[in-house]
Amino acid sequence: AQSVTQLDSQVPVFEEAPVELRCNYSSSVSVYLFWYVQYPNQGLQLLLKYLSGSTLVESINGFEAEFNKSQTSFHLRKPSVHISDTAEYFCAVTSSNDYKLSFGAGTTVTVRA
């Protein structure tokens, strides 16, 4: 079994400032890691994922996350946020080939002008 902890429930940030969303997981076996985003009144969308290979993964809209096995972390970062990044962000983990996801509690990011 695995679990995910998102340490921050709410993150207010000013436009063009950097943001980091923390995610730690626990698992006794190898894992696959995901970040999903849920914009207001919309469904969950995959932001980025780590399966294997390079520990630094990037999304098309400027987010990146780094898998750190020793610290069991998969923190999400963006160097400069936009108003449109206002959303709830979920970290998720699976350790099996059926890809059943265990989600963190979510972090709400509110970007202000």
Place this chain on the structure above:
Amino acid sequence: GAGVSQSPSNKVTEKGKDVELRCDPISGHTALYWYRQSLGQGLEFLIYFQGNSAPDKSGLPSDRFSAERTGGSVSTLTIQRTQQEDSAVYLCASRVEAVDTQYFGPGTRLTVL
């Protein structure tokens, strides 16, 4: 192409009534998942279908919950004798076999009065 669709988008019911929630996965996706998103419990896995294999029901919270998938496509989640704690957003996701990414539907918001 069309994404995952769910119906109804909103359902209000009285305690003790039965409800059925429908999910239409993306065509050709052999894997289908149901999750629940509630204020108290966050995002939880409920059940997983893969092709013709027996479903993984390990996340169903009680025997009042059941799901079926007909013809390897449409799925119905049934909740019998609904309770107020069943109030949540029920999310469906589908995935192509051997590919890691799940695509989520918009969800059904269930309110039990």
